[in-house]
Amino acid sequence: MALRHAVLAALLDEELSGYQLAKAFSVGVANFWHALPQQLYAELARLERDGLIAGREVVQDTRPNKRLFTVTDAGLAELDAFAAAATKPSFLRDDLAVKVQAADHIDSAVLIGQLAERAEIARAKADLFENLLRTMRGAAEEDDFLRHGTRIGPYLTCLRGLAFERGNHDWCLRTIGILKAREAARVRP
Amino acid sequence: MALRHAVLAALLDEELSGYQLAKAFSVGVANFWHALPQQLYAELARLERDGLIAGREVVQDTRPNKRLFTVTDAGLAELDAFAAAATKPSFLRDDLAVKVQAADHIDSAVLIGQLAERAEIARAKADLFENLLRTMRGAAEEDDFLRHGTRIGPYLTCLRGLAFERGNHDWCLRTIGILKAREAARVRP
């Protein structure tokens, strides 16, 4: 039951609607958790029912009305309890890694294509994260912001996302290089 | 349905029993996928039923008998098809990241403790991966092994695991440093 806490954590810094939350969780920016809109709407309903968040209706003319959610004191207490409990280890689950594991037995041209695709996605995400970080720290130097800024949580998770995507990118490119070198070596050894 | 392919990929290089597979998938070495023993036994049964792997009984005196599994031609074809299909993006799902996201609202002593714990786990895993890599390449230089060695798939996924755990470790330590500096700044600003 950790989607709960991910939603609470996301609502700490801004009041959001389900739709806005869904954007934050799916469109790239999901640097600390990933979830689909359907999960989020369901989870918001449960959180509100349990009194951990409170929603207020915002009536709009041109757009459909929306409900903005805030974390309640009970919600904060729940997050405290979550933070104090033992952290579950995080595991890898990546289709691309499975394909690379089988690299010696499958067509390497296909694999190289998929690695290139992933490298590009990783690069785009890294760029996005860099921009987000710049926006968050504003005019301040990074060290200064981290020492004295308010709300560094999102900044810290974004730093992790950035490092992760850079690692991804580098690994894809290196793997492509190795596979190509082997192909060349196989043709004229 | 990707556990299927992860199991197939794991069985490519050695004939394994369910028990041995389970060890490879749970005890640390899960650098390209993670799964529990129960999932694996169930998946092995399905794979055998579908003719993608073949099992042979090995009778043992002192130990209970076991069944060793090998990938069939149909299994290889299935892996080929999987490799050719579009790769699903991989997503982050980490309790610790959720806690860090909420860093501004929860007790930082607790958080620092959990980050230190995770840093230690990451360090241990990185060490393990380094040893695995050394074992895999044997006497050869890394470049040489990667260019001419057989079975580099597992080596490549292990490289990724290593980079991932190092990134994890660095991020945990850096985050701890930042949180401590902020605590100090709050006491005497």
Add this chain to the structure above:
DNA sequence: CCGCTCATGTAACAGGTTACATGATTTA
């Protein structure tokens, strides 16, 4: 003799994914 390793599962439950449904408004 207690706990660990080998060896294989079943059953119930929680969590995540896919497919589908609706409908107005702005942008290309």
Add this chain to the structure above:
DNA sequence: TAAATCATGTAACCTGTTACATGAGCGG
């Protein structure tokens, strides 16, 4: 005028996790 955006969900299905079951040998 077609497509994307805003806005919210339901239902069926697939996947992963937790809890439990069994039993022999080996090491401290």
